[in-house]
Amino acid sequence: MNDRIILGQDGMSTKAPRLTARAILRNQDGLYAVLHAKTFNWYSFPGGGIDQGEDVLSALRREILDETGCSCDVIEELGIIDENRACMDYTQRSFYFIVTTTHQPGERHLTMDEQEVNSVLYWCTYDEMVRLITTQDFDWAKGKYLKARDVAALNEYTKLISGQNSPL
Numbered sequence: 001m002n003d004r005i006i007l008g009q010d011g012m013s014t015k016a017p018r019l020t021a022r023a024i025l026r027n028q029d030g031l032y033a034v035l036h037a038k039t040f041n042w043y044s045f046p047g048g049g050i051d052q053g054e055d056v057l058s059a060l061r062r063e064i065l066d067e068t069g070c071s072c073d074v075i076e077e078l079g080i081i082d083e084n085r086a087c088m089d090y091t092q093r094s095f096y097f098i099v100t101t102t103h104q105p106g107e108r109h110l111t112m113d114e115q116e117v118n119s120v121l122y123w124c125t126y127d128e129m130v131r132l133i134t135t136q137d138f139d140w141a142k143g144k145y146l147k148a149r150d151v152a153a154l155n156e157y158t159k160l161i162s163g164q165n166s167p168l
Contacts (some may be wrong), residue, residue: 001081001083001145002085003085003087003159005084006144009086010086011087012084012086013085013086013088015093017092018092018093019092019093020049020093021048021050021059021060021077021089022046022063022153023044023045023047023096023098024142024157025045025046025064025070025100026100027101027102027105028100028101031067031124032123032125032126033045033121033123034119034124034133035067035121036132037114037117037119038091038119038120039118040143042138042146042147043133043136045133046067047060047094047096047117050064057075063163066108066109066111067121068101069106069107070105070106071103072099072101073099073100073102073165074102075097075159076098076162077094077096078156080093080094081096081153083145084155085141085142088140088141088142094153095131096156098157098160105121108121129154130154133150133151133154134147134154
């Protein structure tokens with residue numbers, strides 16, 4: 001993803017990418033985790049930054065536990081999404097996974113940033129998850145990138161579970 005695709009403008013950032021681990025998380029009841037940053041009214045999949053010296057799967061397990069209170073019982077690779085946000089002079093590589101948890105969620109441990117945006121966790125049906133992620137409308141660049149990134153992951157997930165190649 002780049003500014004041409006997301007914003008319709010030229011440019012490329014040369015910054016080193018921030019690495020993240022993210023998941024489409026499903027629980028034992030067939031419900032999906034969606035985070036809502038109420039301050040900005042955006043919905044996203046759980047996940048976040050990979051710390052220095054941390055491997056991708058360790059970061060994924062930590063982020064899922066912190067943001068949802070859930071353990072990662074089954075982990076499958078979904079794909080990688082690269083973002084080059086020239087408008088923000090920022091790049092990011094997100095490693096996406098499909099995660100299943102079979103345990104009840106425990107306590108969440110949110111960062112200060114997550115607390116400041118008033119992060120709330122929802123457990124949704126597949127259809128509700130698709131609606132929340134795909135119908136968001138942002139007029140600011142970061143929001144457009146966040147939506148596009150999660151929609152791309154959701155599209156790949158939908159293809160896998162349905163055996164179809166049609167995008168959402």
